[in-house]
Amino acid sequence: MKAYIRSSACISPQKTFNSEGFLDDIVEYNGTRLNIIEPDYKDYVDPKLARRMSGLIKRGVAAAKKCLEGTGIDTPDAILAGTAFGCMEDTITFLTRMVEMNEEMLPPTAFIQSTHNTVAAQIALTLQCHGYNNTFVHKGISFESALFDALMLLNEKEAHHIIVGGTEEMVDASFKVLSRLGLYRRQPVLNLDLLKTEAKGTMGGEGSVFFLLSDEASGDNLAELTSVSTYYHPEDIEQKIFDFLGENGLTPIDIDLIITGRNGDIKNDAVYHKLNERIFKDKAIANYKHLCGEYPVSSSFALWLAANMVKRQEMPLSVIERGSMTGNLKRVLIYNHYQNKYHALMLVSAV
Amino acid sequence: MSSTVYIAGVGVISAIGNNVAEHLTAFEQERAGMGDITLFDSVHKGQLPVAEVKLSNEQLIQMTGLPVRSSRTTLLSCVAAKEAWDDAGIDDIKQFRTGFISANSVGGMDKSEDFFVDFIADNNKGKLRNVFDHECGSMTEIVADKLGAKDFVTTLSTACSSSANSIFYAARLIKNGVIDMAIAGGADALTKFTLNGFNTLMITDKNFCKPFDQNREGLNLGEGAGYLLLVSEKVVNRLGKKPYCKLSGYNNSNDAYHQTASSPDGTGSYLAMTGALAKAGLQPSDIDYINLHGTGTPNNDSSEGIAVKRLFDPQYPPVSSTKSFTGHTLGGSGGVEAAFSVLAIRHGLIYPNLRFETRMEELPFEPVKHYQSGQEIKHVMSNSFGFGGNCTSLIFSAI
Numbered sequence: 231m232k233a234y235i236r237s238s239a240c241i242s243p244q245k246t247f248n249s250e251g252f253l254d255d256i257v258e259y260n261g262t263r264l265n266i267i268e269p270d271y272k273d274y275v276d277p278k279l280a281r282r283m284s285g286l287i288k289r290g291v292a293a294a295k296k297c298l299e300g301t302g303i304d305t306p307d308a309i310l311a312g313t314a315f316g317c318m319e320d321t322i323t324f325l326t327r328m329v330e331m332n333e334e335m336l337p338p339t340a341f342i343q344s345t346h347n348t349v350a351a352q353i354a355l356t357l358q359c360h361g362y363n364n365t366f367v368h369k370g371i372s373f374e375s376a377l378f379d380a381l382m383l384l385n386e387k388e389a390h391h392i393i394v395g396g397t398e399e400m401v402d403a404s405f406k407v408l409s410r411l412g413l414y415r416r417q418p419v420l421n422l423d424l425l426k427t428e429a430k431g432t433m434g435g436e437g438s439v440f441f442l443l444s445d446e447a448s449g450d451n452l453a454e455l456t457s458v459s460t461y462y463h464p465e466d467i468e469q470k471i472f473d474f475l476g477e478n479g480l481t482p483i484d485i486d487l488i489i490t491g492r493n494g495d496i497k498n499d500a501v502y503h504k505l506n507e508r509i510f511k512d513k514a515i516a517n518y519k520h521l522c523g524e525y526p527v528s529s530s531f532a533l534w535l536a537a538n539m540v541k542r543q544e545m546p547l548s549v550i551e552r553g554s555m556t557g558n559l560k561r562v563l564i565y566n567h568y569q570n571k572y573h574a575l576m577l578v579s580a581v
Numbered sequence: 582m583s584s585t586v587y588i589a590g591v592g593v594i595s596a597i598g599n600n601v602a603e604h605l606t607a608f609e610q611e612r613a614g615m616g617d618i619t620l621f622d623s624v625h626k627g628q629l630p631v632a633e634v635k636l637s638n639e640q641l642i643q644m645t646g647l648p649v650r651s652s653r654t655t656l657l658s659c660v661a662a663k664e665a666w667d668d669a670g671i672d673d674i675k676q677f678r679t680g681f682i683s684a685n686s687v688g689g690m691d692k693s694e695d696f697f698v699d700f701i702a703d704n705n706k707g708k709l710r711n712v713f714d715h716e717c718g719s720m721t722e723i724v725a726d727k728l729g730a731k732d733f734v735t736t737l738s739t740a741c742s743s744s745a746n747s748i749f750y751a752a753r754l755i756k757n758g759v760i761d762m763a764i765a766g767g768a769d770a771l772t773k774f775t776l777n778g779f780n781t782l783m784i785t786d787k788n789f790c791k792p793f794d795q796n797r798e799g800l801n802l803g804e805g806a807g808y809l810l811l812v813s814e815k816v817v818n819r820l821g822k823k824p825y826c827k828l829s830g831y832n833n834s835n836d837a838y839h840q841t842a843s844s845p846d847g848t849g850s851y852l853a854m855t856g857a858l859a860k861a862g863l864q865p866s867d868i869d870y871i872n873l874h875g876t877g878t879p880n881n882d883s884s885e886g887i888a889v890k891r892l893f894d895p896q897y898p899p900v901s902s903t904k905s906f907t908g909h910t911l912g913g914s915g916g917v918e919a920a921f922s923v924l925a926i927r928h929g930l931i932y933p934n935l936r937f938e939t940r941m942e943e944l945p946f947e948p949v950k951h952y953q954s955g956q957e958i959k960h961v962m963s964n965s966f967g968f969g970g971n972c973t974s975l976i977f978s979a980i
Contacts, residue, residue, distance in 0.1 A: 231757070309835075314716055316738070325697045328777050333624045341778035342841045342968060345686060346717065346738035351969025354835040360852055363835040363971055364746060367688075368736040369718035375735040379750065382757050406704050407712055462725070462734045571722075 231381035233443040234451040234581065236391070239296035240534040241266050241289045242437040242522045247296070252538055253546035256521065259421040262414040263405055263434040264523035275356075282339060283352070284319040286399040289438035290349035291356050294393045297442040298357075301450070306442065307389035308362035309350050310379055312372035312396045314526030315404060316346035322403045349397055362389065370568020371460045372396065373527040374576070377443075378458050384445045395440030396530030400523075405434055413524070415494075424494040424520040425551070432493035435523015439530035441537075447581070452537040456561075456577040467501065467573050468509050471565065474575050482509055486559050487545070489532050491566030493519040501567065506552070514545070514553025521548065529566045529574060536562040536578040543580075586752040587817045587824035588977065589671075589762075590810030592664030593920040594657055595907040596632035596803055600664055601924065608932050609952055613906050615789050615801050620653075621691075621773055629785050631771055632803030632908025647723065650710045652689035653770035653804070655720045657913070661806035661920075662724050662764050669810045670821055677761035677816055680733035681725040682751040683808075684743035684767030686912035688717040691772045720768065733760050738912065740967030741874075742833075743767050745915030745975055748809060749831035755813045762816050766916025768806030775911060776802050782841065790877035790909075792902035793886065793948045795939040800876040803908025807916030809923065826926045829960070829978035830863065832856025836970030842880055847888025849972035850874070850964060854892055857962065857974040867960050868898045868976070870931050872918045873948070874964040875902020876909050885964065886944045897946040899953070901934035915965035915973065922961040922977050929956045 240246040243264035244257055257267070266289070271280050274292035283291070290311065298304065324340040347365040354363050362383065366375035373396030383389040408414065415431040424433055443455065457478050464470050475481055488510050490502045506515060516539075522531045539545060540562060545555050564576040594600065596614025597607035607614070615630040634641075634657060641656035642649060645663070662681070666674070692711040700707035714720070721736040733754055737747045744767025751765035769775075779785050779802060786799040817824055834856055836849025843849065858865065874885055882902075889900065903921050904910075910917050921932060934948035941947075959979045966972045 314718060316717075324778065325694060325774065326701055328694075328773065329698050329701055333773070333777050336777055336781045338778070338781035341774075341781055344778070345740045345968050347740055347967070347969045347971055348840065350739075351835070351840060351971065354837045354970060355840070358837050360835050360837050360848065362833045363739070363969070364750075364833065365738050366735060367717040367738040368721060368734070369716055371735065372718070382753055385757060386753070403700070403704075407700070407709075410705070410709060411713070460733075460735075462722075462731050 231385045232454055232456045233381055233384050233445060235453045235455055235537045236301055236442040236444045236448060236451050237297045238441045238452060238534045238537055239293040240439045240531065241269055241293055242531055243267060243435060244521050252542055252544060253548050256548045261418045263400065264421060265400065266436055284317055284343060286317050286319065286397060287343065287349055287352050290397050291352055293395060293438050293440035294353040297393060297440050301442060303391050305357050305359045306391045306393045308383055308392045309353050309359055310364050310376040310392060310394040311350040312366045312376035312527050313346060313398055314367060314369050314372045315398060316367060317344050317348050318399055318401045318404050320344040322401055353393060370526045370572040371574055373530045374458055374460045374574045380443050381458060390445050392443045393440060394443055395438065396527030397438040398436050398525045398527050400434050400436040408434060421520050425492050425517055428494055428496050428499060430496060432495045432524040435525045435528060437522050437531055439534050451581050452541040454579045454581050456579045459575045461573040463571060464573055468505060471509055471575060478577060485513060485561050485563045487514045487516060487562045489516045489518060489536055489562060489564045491519060492517045493524040515551040516549040517551050518549055526568060529564060532564045532566060533576055536564055540578060540580040584756055584814055586755050586828050587812050588809050588826050588828060588923050589812045589817065589820055589824045590665040590668035591825065591920045591923050592661040592668060593807045593917055594634055594661045595805030595910060595917055596634055597906050599636060607906065611933055611935060611952055613789060613935055615908055620771055623773055625776060625780065629787060630789055630801050632801055633771055634804055652714055652720060653691045654685055654689060654768050655723050657770055657806040658683060658720050658768035659724045659727055662728060662808045665764055665808040665810045666728055674729045678732040679730040680751060680754055680760040680763035681721060681728060681730040682735055682747045682763050682765040683721040684737045684747040684912050685717050685720055685769050686738055686740055686743055687772060687774060689714040689719055690774045691770050694773050728764060730764055739971040740969055741911050742915055742965040742967040742971045742973040743912035745919065745965035745973040746833055748919055749975060751811050752828050755811060762810065762812040764808050764810050766808030767912050769804060769910055769912040771802060771804040784878040786877060789936060790905060791936045792875035792877040792905050792934055793882050793941060794937050795941045797877045797879060797882060799878050801908040803910045805907060805910040805913045805917050807913060807920040809919055825923045826977045826979050828975065830857035830861025830976030832860060833973045836972055838970055841968050843884035845884060847884040849970050850885050850966055851888035851891055853972040853974040854888065854962065857976045861976045861978065863960060865893045866896055868962050869958045870898055870925055870961045871900040872922050872961065872963045873900050873902045874966045875904055877904060883943060886941060890944060899931045899949045901932050901948045903932050905935035918963050919975055922963040925961050926958050926977055926979050929958055930954055931956055
C-alpha cells in the first residue's frame with residue numbers, strides 16, 4: 231500500500247511554515263523544551279472563530295488548509311489525525327475550573343473542545359468535509375496509525391485525496407508532569423548540542439504537521455510514501471527492518487538516507503548507535519529531534535523532512551549526522567521508536 | 582478485499598450486567614442500570630442519576646489480576662475484551678496474526694482527576710502513578726499485553742462513536758490482509774470530568790433518561806465496555822463453532838455542522854446509515870432492527886430521528902435505544918451496542934426502549950416499548966454518533 235505525498239504543511243519550533251527556505255535558518259533554543267513558532271492564522275482561520283479555538287485546533291486547521299493551497303482540491307475525501315495527548319490546553323482548563331469552582335457554574339467551551347477528535351472535526355467543519363473522519367490516539371504510533379488508515383482507504387478506493395496529520399501541543403502542565411516523570415534533561419541544553427551531549431533525558435517538543443496524500447500521479451507531488459509499518463515490542467528490530475525492506479523488494483543497499491529518531495537520551499539512542507554500525511553501516515544518517523523536540527507524533531516532522539529532501543534533492547546540513555549527498559536521493563527510510571516500546575518505519579521514495 | 586469478516590466472540594460489561602448472560606437477563610426483565618453516584622464524591626450526588634457498573638475497582642482488580650493503580654477504564658476494558666476472546670474458544674492466540682484495536686474518550690481520567698486536585702495546589706505534588714496511564718493508548722496497551730494480542734495494536738478516539746470506529750477499522754485490517762483476527766471495541770469509565778462536562782452543556786436528565794420521547798430531557802451518563810472478536814474467513818473455518826454473524830456494512834461520515842450539536846436534518850447520521858447500507862449491498866427494507874444512538878438529548882434524538890425518517894419512511898423497522906438501560910457509555914457505547922446487535926441476531930431479540938411514553942412531534946414512528954424474543958433478525962443496524970460530527974453506522978448480518 232502506497233500513496234503520493236501531494237503537499238505538506240509543518241508548524242514546528244523551526245521556520246517551516248510558509249517559509250521559502252528549507253531549514254537554512256535554524257532557531258536555537260537553550261532549555262529543555264521547544265515550542266512551535268506561532269503562524270499568522272488570519273489567512274487560514276476566521277479571526278472570530280479563532281478566538282474560541284485552542285492553539286492545537288488553530289494549528290490543525292491552518293496546516294490542513296495550507297496543504298490544500300494551490301492543489302485545486304477544496305474538499306478532501308477523508309480527514310485523519312494522530313495525537314497521543316489530544317487537546318491538553320482545553321483539558322487542563324476544564325479540570326482546573328472543575329476543581330477550583332467545585333463543579334459549579336462551569337463554562338462548557340473547554341469541555342466540548344477537549345475531546346481528542348476536535349482537531350480532525352474542526353478541519354472537517356472548516357472544509358465542510360462530510361467524508362471519513364478519524365483520530366488515532368495510540369502513544370508513539372498515533373501518527374503512523376493515521377497514515378496506515380489513509381493507505382488502506384486509498385487501497386480500498388474509498389478515497390482519492392486524504393488530509394492526514396500528526397499534532398501535539400506541549401502545555402505547561404503536561405511539560406511539568408512529563409518532567410517529573412523523568413523524560414527531559416535536568417539541566418538546560420542548547421538544542422543544537424542535544425544529540426552531541428547524550429545524557430539522561432531529552433528536550434520536550436510539539437508540532438502540527440499535515441499532509442495531503444493522493445492516489446493520483448502529479449508533477450506537483452513531493453514524494454511517494456511507499457510503505458509504513460509499526461511494531462509493538464519487536465523482539466529483533468533489525469530483522470524487522472530487513473523484512474520491511476524485503477517486502478518492498480529492497481535491501482539496505484537501495485536506501486540513500488536513514489532518518490533516525492535520536493533524541494539525546496542515552497537509553498533511547500542506544501539502538502540507533504547499534505544499527506548505525508550494522509544494518510545502516512555506511513549509510514548517510516540524519517536526525518531531526520534537535521529541531522522539533524521529542525513528542526509522540528514527532529515522526530510527522532520526519533516525514534515532512536524526508537518528503538522535502540527528495541523533492542528538493544537537498545540534505546540540509548543541520549540534520550546530517552553522517553554522509554552527504556552523493557548522486558540522487560531516491561529512497562529515504564525513517565526509523566523512529568517511542569520509549570523503546572513502539573517502533574515505526576516509513577519508506578519515502580522520489581517520484 | 583471482498584472477503585467476509587465474521588464475529589466469533591462477544592464480551593460486554595455495563596450497569597446492567599458484568600457479562601453477556603447477565604445482560605440478556607436484564608433485557609428480559611426490562612431492568613435499567615441507573616442509580617445514584619457511588620464511585621466518587623460529587624456535588625451532583627443525589628441530583629444526577631448515573632449508570633455505574635455494579636463492581637468496585639477492588640472487585641475488578643481481583644477479577645482481572647491487573648495492578649491496584651489501574652484506571653477503571655482499563656479494568657472494564659479488560660473484563661469485556663477477555664470475555665470476547667474466551668467466547669470464541671480459540672486455544673492459542675499466537676497461531677494467528679492477532680490485533681487489539683480499542684477506543685476510549687478520556688483515557689485514565691478517573692485517576693488523572695485525583696492527581697490534578699493535588700497538582701493544581703502545588704505542581705510538585707500529586708501521585709505520579711495516578712497520571713502515568715493518562716493517555717488513551719495506555720488502556721489499550723495494558724489489555725493487549727494481558728490478552729497477548731500484539732500483532733497490531735492501536736487506539737481510536739472519536740468521542741461517542743469511538744468504538745464503532747475501532748470495530749470497523751479492525752475489519753478493514755483483516756480485509757486488507759494485515760491481520761487474521763482482532764479483538765475490537767472500546768471502554769469508558771464514569772468520571773467527574775465527563776459528568777461535569779455533559780452537565781455544563783445542560784443535556785443531562787435529572788431523572789432516568791427517556792430516549793426518543795417527546796418529553797425527553799437529556800442523557801444519563803453510564804460506563805462500560807464492549808468488544809467483539811472479528812475473524813477472517815481463514816480463521817472462521819478453524820473455529821470449533823458457528824460464528825455469530827458477519828459485519829456486512831459500515832460507514833463513517835461527518836456531520837460538519839457544529840462541534841457538539843447535530844444538524845437539524847441529520848446529515849451526518851443519514852450519510853452514515855446510507856453508506857453502511859451501500860457497503861452491505863442492502864436496502865433500508867432489509868434492516869430488521871436499528872439499535873439507535875438515542876442518547877435522550879433533545880438534539881440527538883431529533884436529528885437522528887429525522888435521518889431515520891428520510892431513509893426509511895414509510896416502512897420503519899423496529900428501533901430502540903438501549904441507552905435507556907445502560908446510560909450513555911461514551912467511548913464504550915459503540916462497542917457495547919455492537920455487542921447487543923450481534924446478540925439480537927443470535928437470540929432473535931428486539932430490546933425495549935424503556936420509559937417511552939409520547940411519540941416525538943416531528944416523527945411518524947416510535948421505538949419498541951417491550952422486550953421481544955423469538956424474532957427472525959437477519960440484519961441489524963447500530964448507530965453511534967459523537968462530538969465533532971463523527972457519525973458511524975455498522976450493519977451486522979446473519980450468515
